[in-house]
Amino acid sequence: MTTWIWVARWLKKPGNEAEVKSAAQAIRKHWEESALDQGLDPAKNVTTAEGEKEIRVGISEEMDEEFREASGEWRYY
Template sequence: MPFTAVAKVARSRYETDPAVQMWMTGVKRHIEELALDVGLVPERNVLLSVTEQEVRLGVSEEMDAYLRESSGGWRID
């Protein structure tokens, strides 16, 4: 399933900087809580992905669409 990146950081920074790990954990928890608030299953709609180069936090297409359409807007295009 395709995911839209909402946060990303270099893997080397993520692995060596506790502040970056705490930040990413906090963002992930916030997005998971938001998923629950709108009736989505966090495990299927929020993904932490680790590649050789970076660590990415993403949301599903369904959650991305919800966030784009909600009041306040997700992105300015």
């Protein structure tokens, strides 16, 4: 079972659902590309969770660890 580290979340409000979904999709794409850059499978390391009141984007614990321990400025997300 994968443990997810939530890196972004948006609250849904009447009238903003399309905007929230678009923002979540853009952030998910960023993290999928970042996973590929690190040699990780985006399908196993990036997720989106949508509930009635919010949408969240998460990365796997493995990917979080990879970013925290690797060198470079980008590790401070």
